[in-house]
Amino acid sequence: xxxxxxxxxxxxxxxxxxxxxxxxxxxxxxxxxxxxxxxxxxxxxxxxxxxxxxxxxxxxxxxxxxxxxxxxxxxxxxxxxxxxxxxxxxxxxxxxxxxxxxxxxxxxxxxxxxxxxxxxxxxxxxxxxxxxxxxxxxxxxxxxxxxxxxxxxxxxxxxxxxxxxxxxxxxxxxxxxxxxxxxxxxxxxxxxxxxxxxxxxxxxxxxxxxxxxxxxxxxxxxxxxxxxxxxxxxxxxxxxxxxxxxxxxxxxxxxxxxxxxxxxxxxxxxxxxxxxxxxxxxxxxxxxxxxxxxxxxxxxxxxxxxxxxxxxxxxxxxxxxxxxxxxxxxxxxxxxxxxxxxxxxxxxxxxxxxxxxxxxxxxxxxxxxxxxxxxxxxxxx
Amino acid sequence: xxxxxxxxxxxxxxxxxxxxxxxxxxxxxxxxxxxxxxxxxxxxxxxxxxxxxxxxxxxxxxxxxxxxxxxxxxxxxxxxxxxxxxxxxxxxxxxxxxxxxxxxxxxxxxxxxxxxxxxxxxxxxxxxxxxxxxxxxx
Ligand SMILES: [Zn+2]
Numbered sequence: 450x451x452x453x454x455x456x457x458x459x460x461x462x463x464x465x466x467x468x469x470x471x472x473x474x475x476x477x478x479x480x481x482x483x484x485x486x487x488x489x490x491x492x493x494x495x496x497x498x499x500x501x502x503x504x505x506x507x508x509x510x511x512x513x514x515x516x517x518x519x520x521x522x523x524x525x526x527x528x529x530x531x532x533x534x535x536x537x538x539x540x541x542x543x544x545x546x547x548x549x550x551x552x553x554x555x556x557x558x559x560x561x562x563x564x565x566x567x568x569x570x571x572x573x574x575x576x577x578x579x580x581x582x583x584x585x586x587x588x589x590x591x592x593x594x595x596x597x598x599x600x601x602x603x604x605x606x607x608x609x610x611x612x613x614x615x616x617x618x619x620x621x622x623x624x625x626x627x628x629x630x631x632x633x634x635x636x637x638x639x640x641x642x643x644x645x646x647x648x649x650x651x652x653x654x655x656x657x658x659x660x661x662x663x664x665x666x667x668x669x670x671x672x673x674x675x676x677x678x679x680x681x682x683x684x685x686x687x688x689x690x691x692x693x694x695x696x697x698x699x700x701x702x703x704x705x706x707x708x709x710x711x712x713x714x715x716x717x718x719x720x721x722x723x724x725x726x727x728x729x730x731x732x733x734x735x736x737x738x739x740x741x742x743x744x745x746x747x748x749x750x751x752x753x754x755x756x757x758x759x760x761x762x763x764x765x766x767x768x769x770x771x772x773x774x775x776x777x778x779x780x781x782x783x784x785x786x787x788x789x790x791x792x793x794x795x796x797x798x799x800x801x802x803x804x805x806x807x808x809x810x811x812x813x814x815x816x817x818x819x820x821x822x823x824x825x826x827x828x829x830x
Numbered sequence: 831x832x833x834x835x836x837x838x839x840x841x842x843x844x845x846x847x848x849x850x851x852x853x854x855x856x857x858x859x860x861x862x863x864x865x866x867x868x869x870x871x872x873x874x875x876x877x878x879x880x881x882x883x884x885x886x887x888x889x890x891x892x893x894x895x896x897x898x899x900x901x902x903x904x905x906x907x908x909x910x911x912x913x914x915x916x917x918x919x920x921x922x923x924x925x926x927x928x929x930x931x932x933x934x935x936x937x938x939x940x941x942x943x944x945x946x947x948x949x950x951x952x953x954x955x956x957x958x959x960x961x962x963x964x965x966x967x968x
Contacts, residue, residue, distance in 0.1 A: 572841055572851075573873040576960050577932050578903060578910040583918045586901030594899070594943045638918075639902035688879050689872030689927025691920065693899055816920065816930070 450674045450826075451480025451657035452787040454765075454780075458621045458650040458772060461554045465497045466507050468549035468653045473508055476655035481667050482543060487657075489514040489532060489541035493524035495550045495775045504547070514541045520683065520820025521812025522722060522777040524548075525656070527822040529783060530679030532658040542660040549653030550775015570686070574817060582646060582725070584816035586638035589727040591693040593640060595742070600640055602745035603726040604631035607644050607769050609753040610723065614766025616795040621648040622770040645726040647767075652774030654784050664829065673829035674790045677805075678709030685818035696728070696811055697821035698735035706737075709825035711805060713737040716825075718789040718800045719760050720782035722811035723767045729753075732809055733760075736823065755798035764789065764798035779810030779822070786826050804828050833950040833964055834934035836916055837909045840955040846876045849888055854959040859891045859949050861925055872927030893949035894966065895923040902938045917941050921963050935964035 453475030460468060469492070477483060490505045490512040497503060501515035514535055518527050525546055532544035565571060592598045608628055614620040626644060634643040664673050682700035685691075706712060713736060721736075723729045730744035738760055739747035755761035765771045765785040768778035786808040788794045805827050812820035843851040853860045862871040864878035865885040877884045900919035903910070910916070917933040919941070933941050934950065947963040954960050 566842075569846070569875060570873050572843070572847060574930050576839065576841075576954075577918050577930055578836065578906065578913065578916055579918055579930065580903060580906060582905075583901045583903045586903075587899040587918065587920060590901055590943065591899035635905070636902070637905045639904065639915075641901070643905075686872075686928075688869065689923075689929060691928050693920070 450659070450676070450787055451476040451482065452654070452784045453479050454654040454772065454784045455652040455774065456619050458619070458652055459553050460551060460651040465549055465551055466504065468551070469496065469504060469547045470508055472549060472653040472655035473545055473547050476545065476657045480657040480659065481669060482657060482659070484509050486543045487545045488512060489535060489544035491516045491528035491532060491544060491546040493517060493528070493548065494519045495548055495777060510545065520822070522724065522779045523681070523810030523812035523820040523822040524777070525779040526679070526783060526808060526810040526824050527681045527820070529656060529658055529676060529824055530681060530822060533676045533679060536658065536660045542663050544658040545655065546658070547653065547655040548775060548777060548780040550777060551651040552649050552776050553651045570817070580638065581814065582638040582641055584814045585725045585727055586641040588693045588731065588815040589640050592727065592731065595694060596745065598730065598745035600632055600642070601628050602749045603645055603730060604628040605749045606723070606726040606729045606753065607631050609748070610763050610767045610769040613755055613764045613798050614770035616797045617766050617771055620766040620771040621650050622766070641725060641727065647724050647769050647773040647778065648771070649776065650772050650774055652772055654774065654780035656780070656783055656787070670829060672791060674787050675827050675829040676824060677711070677827045678705040678707070678825035679823065680704030680708070681820070681822040683818065683820045693815065694731070694741070695735050696731050696815060697819055698732045698809060698811070698823065701821040701823040702736040705823040705825050709827070711825060715805055716760065716807045717803045718764070718786065718806040719762045720786045720806070720808040721762050722778055722782060722809055723763060723769045724773070724778060724811065726769070728811055728815070729762070731815070732811060736807070736809065756800050761798070761800050764794050779812070782808045782810055783824065786824070790826050790828060833952060834932070834962060836913050836932055836934065836962070838952060838954040838960055841958045841960070847874050850874045851958050854951055854961055855957055857951050859893045859961055860888045861891045861927070862886050863889045870925045870927060872929055892924045895921045895947060895963070897933065897941065897943050897945045897947060898922040898928045899943055900933060900941055919963070921947055932962045933964070934962045
């Protein structure tokens with residue numbers, strides 16, 4: 450695999466397509482390949498124009514295969530899974546996945562939300578002042594009601610992310626914060642505070658997935674990372690019987706663990722999608738890192754803090770502190786997991802001898818319909 | 831007939847939902863029910879998402895339920911900025927579906943999960959009406 454994260458968090462002077470191109474080149478250089486080697490191209494709803502058709506044309510990719518699966522922020526992990534399957538089936542050898550977005554330049558607000566006017570659910574969801582924080586806050590409120598989770602426990606997730614971000618020179622919020630500071634930040638949507646929310650950043654990232662044959666040709670075993678397992682799922686409003694206490698990770702995790710032949714306790718590092726602190730807490734439970742309802746106690750124990758916690762997470766600072774390019778944090782989840790397996794994370798947060806990592810993406814909205822995709826990454830042997 | 835000052839805007843009814851929105855304008859809350867498997871369907875559509883039957887009819891809902899979850903939005907832009915703070919909620923209807931709506935007619939800090947609520951209708955644009963929920967007063 451090749452991986453590249455755009456170093457900038459505010460990019461007013463470049464087009465969206467340009468940022469896609471910059472991250473594509475970065476990931477291909479990282480893999481030791483050129484754009485001529487790419488025979489499969491993957492992108493999601495952030496790509497301008499006619500999706501993969503416009504972007505493959507712009508980038509100069511002669512693609513035999515394209516995939517524009519769109520499940521919000523989880524799309525890119527799904528793309529990697531699909532690329533692995535397509536490579537195994539012999540449909541391609543070098544797959545490029547790109548993400549770019551400019552919501553900081555575009556002035557997108559935390560309260561901004563998708564308004565899909567012709568969606569069949571539109572008139573039953575668009576009249577209530579719903580916003581992304583407002584929706585996720587309902588998931589937090591229900592978890593608090595049902596399991597006694599507290600705002601201080603959610604804040605512990607932000608604290609852990611910030612303790613990692615302070616080592617990342619590119620992080621949007623590099624400052625260490627305390628539980629008290631999170632709780633003292635303004636309520637955006639009760640019970641979520643401003644510091645329970647991810648950052649809003651321009652930027653992007655890309656990954657390259659190659660066949661075992663291409664990997665052997667590249668002959669860089671110390672850089673190679675293997676996709677050992679993947680799974681994906683969606684959870685929607687279920688004919689109005691929505692359950693806010695879980696995400697689709699409940700279903701995307703097991704096939705990924707099964708394929709890799711590992712269990713949650715084997716995972717040494719986890720990139721967990723962190724649009725909000727509650728997203729992390731629910732996902733940890735759904736993936737089996739702790740029991741349902743135990744997420745609050747799990748995170749307040751310091752489990753997420755690198756390098757010595759039970760499950761070091763988001764060692765780049767995550768979407769909560771580092772980068773959430775295009776309001777979609779899936780790509781950066783893959784990239785930091787790749788860094789960990791390579792031993793390329795910042796020394797202060799590098800998990801010693803990290804051989805097995807997990808990356809998880811969550812897309813859409815927990816209060817309506819959401820996608821999930823899980824990847825298990827390991828050393829290539 | 832408005833219980834709140836929350837923003838309203840035009841409803842764009844479709845052939846699948848015209849009857850529903852005609853009813854709200856008359857102060858009635860309808861639900862789709864499948865005549866084949868008896869599932870109560872939400873949101874309204876012309877087929878049953880449980881069994882794919884297209885034999886679905888309208889029933890009058892009780893219009894009562896409980897708050898399944900809610901959040902209090904305290905920061906917003908655009909038309910909702912003037913309505914801050916306001917309550918976004920999922921109300922679990924007596925008939926089963928959990929539906930997105932607002933809780934009105936109560937101080938936002940007094941809303942609780944499990945609270946009994948009933949539907950209220952609020953004039954929208956051009957003779958149509960939105961449904962929101964207010965506490966059941968005893
Ligand atoms: Zn049916």
